[in-house]
Amino acid sequence: MITTSNLSKKYSGNLVLNIENLDIPKGQSFGLVGNNGAGKTTYFSLLLDLIQPSSGQIENNGILVHESEDWKPFTSAFIDESFLIGYLTAEEYFYFIGELRGQNKADVDTLVSQFEDFFHGEIVGQKKYLRDLSKGNQKKAGIVAALIGNPEVIILDEPFANLDPTTQIRLKQIIKNLAEQQGVTVLVSSHDLMHVTDVCERIVVLEKGEIIKDLATSDATLKELEAHFAQTA
């Protein structure tokens, strides 16, 4: 689904990302871990064509992301709060995204109603603007908005941060379900090794922009990751 080749990103001569080859097949739940500055968000931004690669390319379902915009209809993302429109209510925001993705209000309502327990009654029907919600609730709204319109690729940057434990557990189920049952390719980055190993079938460790580990998740993975990060610290 997503093929990265010879990708690099430099900021004033500083190499922040350098991925020679990375293949993410369709329907994989893919986890990206690494310390601060490892290049996780840079990679996601390149994937969404928000920054330009210094060299190389990313192919999303056969489409070069920095040349064509045709990857947009089947790709969605929630990177940070700047993906929210503060002066809309959560419903209005969902409908807006829905409309951009060719979904009518009924479609959006059906999808959103599946996440009632995820929202915990704090998002929909609140008559509050998104800017007035707490950080955690904003995040929930953003994540669900990324699921609107049956995307085939979903990119979530640090989805577990700022969420309460109950929601974290629910989110893990949602992500697993997406990849296993609906064949969606889910890309997740996280600092929480336990969550990623729970959710992702494959985990890639970035360090200073380079891939240094590429693991198929097994019972030993968490231990291995913990050992790795304990040693680099």
Added chain:
Amino acid sequence: MIKLFLSLEWKSFLRSASFGKSLAIKILMGFFALYFIGMFLFIGFFMDKILKQVFPDIDPLVAFNGLLFFWIIGDLLIRFFFQKLPVMTVKPLLTLPVKRKAVVNYVLGKSAVSFINFLPLFAAVPFGIKLISSGYNTSTVLIWILVIIIITLINNFLNFIIESLSAKTELSFLPIIVFVGSLFALNHFNIINVSEALSKGVTSILENPIFILIPILILVGLYIYNFKILRDKLFLDSGLKTKIKEVNASNLDWTKNFGDIAPFLQLDLKLIWRNKRTKSSAFMVLIGLFYGLFFYPQPIYQDMPWFFLFIGVFSTGIFLINFGQFIPAWDSGYYKLLMSQNIKYEQYLKSKFTLMAVSVVILFVLGIPYVFFGWKILLAHFAAAIYNVGVNTHVILWGGSFNRKKIDLNKKAAFNYQGTGAVQWLIGIPLLILPLGLFALFYFLIGFEWACLILALFGVIGIVFHQSFMKYITAKYLKSKYKMVNAFDQDN
């Protein structure tokens, strides 16, 4: 402690992301400052002569005191628009062992030594010296200067109280208008003769210096009040517990008539109505609409038909200018979202275009009563409206592709220059000066009607080639996409 605060501020000035740009603005401000110093010095040196001319029978000092009231009112107005309470990033300080008192005193103290407070001295000191040389008692003049300083400081702190009131209301300049207006009205209709009372007060201070305690007490009172307001604001929970207003969402289904741009149109309408700053730019429309009333009733302008078009462009295009100049910065807060969504840039821009074009038509229709001042005015406004729709909308959208400054929609509305850069100044040339110049040229060459026709023709050409213009502009936006995403990501 103060030394520490000062060094913090110096660093925040030097290390801010937009240092280069804000330096240019500061240099410009420096020139303005010099200009004002010059003006005040001039007034100071020639005050006695001017007063002698206007009030030949009255002693210059007494005459000046008589004008003090108007000076105070003017000073307050200017302060409201240009002076802001110095800001300091206090959040990181709150958990550190710094006394809140020290922070507040520092902020207030800093405001007292701001440039605007020194300005009156540039007038008062030369005037005083001249008074002494013309035989006044030195100590009287010194006390008078002291009174002026105290009044200036009273104004300084009074202004902050008014500003803190106005921050709470939707129409932010209402409190100052009400305050100054009622003072002026009381005086004007002789209900309370404030200006005479003030003048008498100052005279009695000069005769009996012990009375100077009264203005000093007022000053201290205002300082304490300001201190209280600020200290209450310094608690974190006052920043955290934001008033959450209930949303009353309106159904904007009628926008569906506009076809595929409907979602963006809805978004834009909500953007305008739900954010303070955009809302106030919607209210500016009223000012634009009545702009002609400043000119048309005056006979001088009746003989300057070449000027009608300028007013026409301005009053039918006020929304276009106000809203358009910050496209796409209005959406800077969620620009990354828009860029990663499945949107057609052209639809996004077309929604903005439609809004602006519709506003021009509405404003023209509302401005039809100007025909009262002559049919020529209506004709000029009509030509201006067509020109606005056909040319200026495209020009301002094109200019928007150079916008690189973020706008934080949550910030206060009035006199907020965030997001203003060179683009906003430069775009005025093609927007206002060019049609004015063209019109004036054709007016003097071939006459008024022809000039109107030619300007309208430009507009029609613009409308005819709308599609290709939009294509060109869209390509322009696409080209600067990465730069915009990057720039809107930074706080300036």
